[in-house]
Amino acid sequence: MECExxxxxxxxxxxxxxxxxxxxxxIIGLSPDETKASNRVAKYLKEQGYKxxxxxxxxxxxxxxxxxxxxxxxxxEIDMVDIFRKPKELDNVADACIQRGDVxxxxxxxxxxxxxxxxxxKDAGMRVVQNMCTMVEHRNLHEGA
Numbered sequence: 001m002e003c004e005x006x007x008x009x010x011x012x013x014x015x016x017x018x019x020x021x022x023x024x025x026x027i028i029g030l031s032p033d034e035t036k037a038s039n040r041v042a043k044y045l046k047e048q049g050y051k052x053x054x055x056x057x058x059x060x061x062x063x064x065x066x067x068x069x070x071x072x073x074x075x076x077e078i079d080m081v082d083i084f085r086k087p088k089e090l091d092n093v094a095d096a097c098i099q100r101g102d103v104x105x106x107x108x109x110x111x112x113x114x115x116x117x118x119x120x121x122k123d124a125g126m127r128v129v130q131n132m133c134t135m136v137e138h139r140n141l142h143e144g145a
Contacts, residue, residue, distance in 0.1 A: 015137050018105050018127055022079040023051060025134075026071060026103075028093060029084035030054040032062045037109070038084040039063070041135040045082075048138060053078065071096040071103075080105035082134050083112060090114035098124045109133055 025045055030052075031038045042063055046052045053074055054062040061067060068074050071081065071093075081103050083093055090108060094117040097103040106121035108114065108130040118128045129137075 014127060015129060015132075016141055018080070018107075018129070019138055019141060022105060024053060024076070024078050025050050025080045025082050026053040026055055026068075026074060026078045027082045027084065028055040028071070030056050030062055030067075031084075032056070032059050037133075041082070041084075041109075041133065044135045045138070048142075071100055077102045079103070080107055080134075083108045085112070087112055087114040090117035093117065094121045094124075097121060097126060105129070107132070107134060110136075 027038060027042050029038050030042050033039055042052050042054070046063055052063060052065050054065050054067045055069070055071060056062060056067050057069060059067045071078070078100065081093065081097055083090060085093065090112070091114065094106065097106055098120065103126055106118065106126045106128045108118070110131060110133045113130045118130055122128045
């Protein structure tokens with residue numbers, strides 16, 4: 001598998017601004033399995049006061065939140081989409097975000113890069129972060145604060 005280097009990405013100041021403006025985070029691929037990274041990250045973000053919206057093909061509730069099957073099903077505004085899927089899936093996620101029109105941040109987790117999808121999201125007005133963990137970045141910004 002060929003790894004892509006993120007050519008579309010936010011800097012540290014933009015990441016700080018992202019966390020300041022974000023209230024609601026849809027987590028695509030949020031597993032109900034507590035040992036999975038998506039679950040640990042979502043739990044951390046929820047503990048920090050963000051509203052978590054699980055997007056997952058099964059389950060009714062994860063981390064005490066109603067599960068939706070797709071972004072299109074979510075009936076309220078989403079500030080950030082936090083993605084735990086394979087890089088090729090980011091094309092569909094970018095399209096879903098663009099179609100919604102309310103997503104402000106397109107965030108692909110560690111080791112997830114798709115520059116084409118990221119560029120489309122950015123061109124549609126979203127801030128883009130790739131190959132970074134929301135939990136790690138949030139902790140780095142708030143340690144000692």
